[in-house]
Amino acid sequence: MKLKPLDDRVVIEAAKAESKSAGGIVLPDSAKEKPQEGKIVAAGPGVLSDEGVRTMMSVKKGDRVVYGKYAGTDIKVDGKEYKIMRERDILAKITK
Numbered sequence: 001m002k003l004k005p006l007d008d009r010v011v012i013e014a015a016k017a018e019s020k021s022a023g024g025i026v027l028p029d030s031a032k033e034k035p036q037e038g039k040i041v042a043a044g045p046g047v048l049s050d051e052g053v054r055t056m057m058s059v060k061k062g063d064r065v066v067y068g069k070y071a072g073t074d075i076k077v078d079g080k081e082y083k084i085m086r087e088r089d090i091l092a093k094i095t096k
Contacts, residue, residue, distance in 0.1 A: 003077060005044040008087040010059060012038040012067070013080070037066045037094065038083065057087055064094040 003011050015037050040063045046054045059065060072085030 003042055003082070003084075005042055005084060007044050008047040008055075008057065009044045009084055010040050010057075010087060010090070011042040012065065012072070012083045012085065013041050014038040014083060036069055037064065039064050041082070043087075059087060059090060059093060065090045066092045066094060 005011050040061055043057050046057045067090050071089040072083035075082050
């Protein structure tokens with residue numbers, strides 16, 4: 001990956017949108033909802049405090065997370081779509 005996020009930002013690869021409804025109906029592209037979860041592919045070093053100390057990030061590369069519907073900025077790199085957002089825009093980590 002050619003992206004290296006700064007401060008408390010993360011790069012997320014969004015999960016694929018569901019192509020079928022719960023009842024088995026195939027959904028066209030216009031009816032698919034934007035996924036609100038994904039996998040972190042890169043994370044910044046953490047924000048710098050007023051005292052000059054870096055705060056640790058609570059998420060890391062490989063974590064699966066849930067984020068707000070309109071959170072982050074959509075970008076395309078090498079034909080793949082990603083979201084860049086601040087750590088505080090992440091709502092939860094998905095654990096097994």
